[in-house]
Amino acid sequence: MKYALKRVGMLLVTMLLVSFLTFLAFQLVSGDPVRTMLGTEATEAQIAALRSELGLDRPFFVRYFDWLCGFFTGNLGTSFSYRQPVWDLISSKLEITLLLSLISFILITVTSIPLGVLSYQWVGGPMDWVRTAFNQLCMAVPPFFTGILISWFFGIALRVFTPGDFPGLHTNPAGALRYLFFAAVCLSIPRAAMTVRMMRSTVISEMNKAYVRTAISRGNDRRTVLMAHVLKNSLVSVVTFLGQTMAELVGGSVVVEQVFGIPGLGRLLVTSISHRDYPVVQTLVVILAFWVVLAGTLADLVNQYIDPRLRLGGAV
Amino acid sequence: MLEIKDLHVKFHNRDREAVAGISLTIADGEIMGLVGESGSGKTVTAMSIAGLLPRKQCQLSGDILLDGQDLLHARRSELRKLHGKKIGVVFQDPMSSMDPLMRVGKQVGEVLRIHARDKDDAAQKAMVLQALADVELPEPEVIYHKYPHELSGGQQQRAMIASAIVIRPSLLLLDEPTTALDVTIQAQILELLKKLNRETGISMLFISHNLNVVRKLCSRVAVMQRGELVEEGGTDTVFFHPRHPYTQHLIASIPTRSGKELR
Numbered sequence: 001m002k003y004a005l006k007r008v009g010m011l012l013v014t015m016l017l018v019s020f021l022t023f024l025a026f027q028l029v030s031g032d033p034v035r036t037m038l039g040t041e042a043t044e045a046q047i048a049a050l051r052s053e054l055g056l057d058r059p060f061f062v063r064y065f066d067w068l069c070g071f072f073t074g075n076l077g078t079s080f081s082y083r084q085p086v087w088d089l090i091s092s093k094l095e096i097t098l099l100l101s102l103i104s105f106i107l108i109t110v111t112s113i114p115l116g117v118l119s120y121q122w123v124g125g126p127m128d129w130v131r132t133a134f135n136q137l138c139m140a141v142p143p144f145f146t147g148i149l150i151s152w153f154f155g156i157a158l159r160v161f162t163p164g165d166f167p168g169l170h171t172n173p174a175g176a177l178r179y180l181f182f183a184a185v186c187l188s189i190p191r192a193a194m195t196v197r198m199m200r201s202t203v204i205s206e207m208n209k210a211y212v213r214t215a216i217s218r219g220n221d222r223r224t225v226l227m228a229h230v231l232k233n234s235l236v237s238v239v240t241f242l243g244q245t246m247a248e249l250v251g252g253s254v255v256v257e258q259v260f261g262i263p264g265l266g267r268l269l270v271t272s273i274s275h276r277d278y279p280v281v282q283t284l285v286v287i288l289a290f291w292v293v294l295a296g297t298l299a300d301l302v303n304q305y306i307d308p309r310l311r312l313g314g315a316v
Numbered sequence: 317m318l319e320i321k322d323l324h325v326k327f328h329n330r331d332r333e334a335v336a337g338i339s340l341t342i343a344d345g346e347i348m349g350l351v352g353e354s355g356s357g358k359t360v361t362a363m364s365i366a367g368l369l370p371r372k373q374c375q376l377s378g379d380i381l382l383d384g385q386d387l388l389h390a391r392r393s394e395l396r397k398l399h400g401k402k403i404g405v406v407f408q409d410p411m412s413s414m415d416p417l418m419r420v421g422k423q424v425g426e427v428l429r430i431h432a433r434d435k436d437d438a439a440q441k442a443m444v445l446q447a448l449a450d451v452e453l454p455e456p457e458v459i460y461h462k463y464p465h466e467l468s469g470g471q472q473q474r475a476m477i478a479s480a481i482v483i484r485p486s487l488l489l490l491d492e493p494t495t496a497l498d499v500t501i502q503a504q505i506l507e508l509l510k511k512l513n514r515e516t517g518i519s520m521l522f523i524s525h526n527l528n529v530v531r532k533l534c535s536r537v538a539v540m541q542r543g544e545l546v547e548e549g550g551t552d553t554v555f556f557h558p559r560h561p562y563t564q565h566l567i568a569s570i571p572t573r574s575g576k577e578l579r
Contacts, residue, residue, distance in 0.1 A: 209412065210407060210409060210412040210413045211412065211413055211414055211415045211416070213368055213407070213413070214405070214407060214413045214414065214415075214476075214479075215415070215426070216368060216399070217366050217368060217399055217400065217403075217404075217405040218399065218400035218426050218427040218430060218479070219396045219397065219398070219399040219400035219401060219427065219430045219431060220396070220426075220430060221392075221393075221396060228426075229415045229417075229418065232417050232418075233415070233416070233417055306417065307416070307417055308417070308463045308465070309416060309463070309465050
């Protein structure tokens with residue numbers, strides 16, 4: 001418990017640092033958004049009025065603190081290009097993107113760990129060749145291409161969902177989840193293949209360790225040793241990898257959202273960067289950073305639960 | 317009780333036989349020492365008794381009989397019924413020989429979960445606690461719930477001995493069990509092994525490259541060199557009247573306190 005609290009404390013400190021640096025950086029690079037918004041014809045009076053309307057005339061730390069509180073109150077400023085509160089603009093999109101990532105993550109976890117163990121049992125046999133080839137294929141084909149194939153097959157041919165027509169998450173949750181499921185499959189295939197390969201090689205190296213010999217000397221067969229000892233010992237590195245995966249899925253979903261026409265964060269992120277819509281971009285940066293740090297923290301906590309040696313505290 | 321007849325072990329990726337036709341018997345309640353330098357085949361001999369050699373990667377011939385039961389050519393599934401139950405093994409490095417993620421009590425009791433399924437959890441736990449007490453670990457109930465990394469090297473090796481004897485096997489194979497430990501702990505472990513032998517009558521095959529350790533513990537000793545048994549006999553006889561030049565060489569190289577000869 002102490003370790004968990006310590007780890008969550010670290011997470012909060014990291015996020016404070018990230019948010020501050022993000023805010024500072026966008027202050028330095030943003031130029032004058034008011035002049036950009038009003039164009040060259042604007043009078044000084046118009047500029048001053050808009051500046052105070054947007055709250056840009058207040059001191060730096062006041063504005064930072066205000067913005068920071070916004071993550072809890074939902075008041076994160078106004079988008080320059082949409083003239084809408086940032087939170088209203090991103091909340092529904094954020095929901096979809098995180099849901100897509102989460103479904104992909106679950107798919108990766110539930111498929112790759114059993115497949116990794118199974119593929120260990122194929123080592124040396126003919127199935128090992130098939131697995132290697134299939135694994136390589138899965139890793140090599142990019143998600144946007146499998147996305148096109150899956151849209152065509154399940155969408156156009158089998159009509160399980162209608163590509164390009166994403167049902168509202170709140171009006172038709174079942175339909176939306178089905179739609180997201182197919183996108184999540186594309187998103188997860190390469191990462192699942194990597195995790196399977198990693199699980200397999202970790203199990204192979206664990207099976208050569210001395211404690212396996214001890215377990216066999218007690219009368220276990222290799223299968224029991226695998227289930228009773230090796231599986232748990234192999235999980236630590238796989239959990240770390242899955243933590244990184246969870247973080248990367250959000251970035252990967254940008255492309256898949258485009259292919260499937262899913263109204264997630266992807267397009268908003270791209271357009272707001274090209275329009276220099278800094279209130280939106282800086283908020284997204286912090287939220288995505290939070291997701292990455294959260295994934296790492298969760299992976300560490302799970303690992304501490306699995307491996308008592310990591311609970312010693314030294315390297316948190 | 318244990319009879320090795322003309323044992324040959326050859327690994328497919330080596331030219332020379334790792335064990336080139338050795339014959340050896342261990343009587344009930346006897347502690348037999350097996351000495352020789354690295355690569356002399358002493359560990360391979362022990363591993364072939366324990367059934368821990370990769371069968372696909374080596375060629376085995378000869379016979380190993382434990383109380384008349386064949387240990388070399390029997391089916392794997394038959395052998396698994398003997399491993400742990402009739403033969404306990406203690407390895408060199410206790411830290412890496414234990415599953416780092418499993419509590420000590422559970423590891424020591426693993427052999428009971430495999431071979432003593434008729435006993436319920438409480439009975440098994442009582443046996444584990446008894447074994448932990450037998451190897452003179454302080455506060456067995458506390459040790460039971462600890463993880464291996466929370467024990468010292470000596471405590472880990474005691475726990476490994478407990479896990480090997482918890483079901484009272486007839487033979488204990490000790491593969492350099494004290495090599496990774498410092499000298500005082502080494503002496504304590506040797507005393508413990510002597511005590512266990514005296515009290516339970518368990519036979520032991522003690523493998524070591526350290527002649528001093530063997531001399532303190534074993535009643536008989538066999539010397540191996542390049543896969544062959546070059547000398548065998550009562551410990552005192554071998555130490556005071558070594559016949560084979562290799563044994564003489566080994567004994568001459570034992571460092572002594574005064575620099576004088578051993579005797």
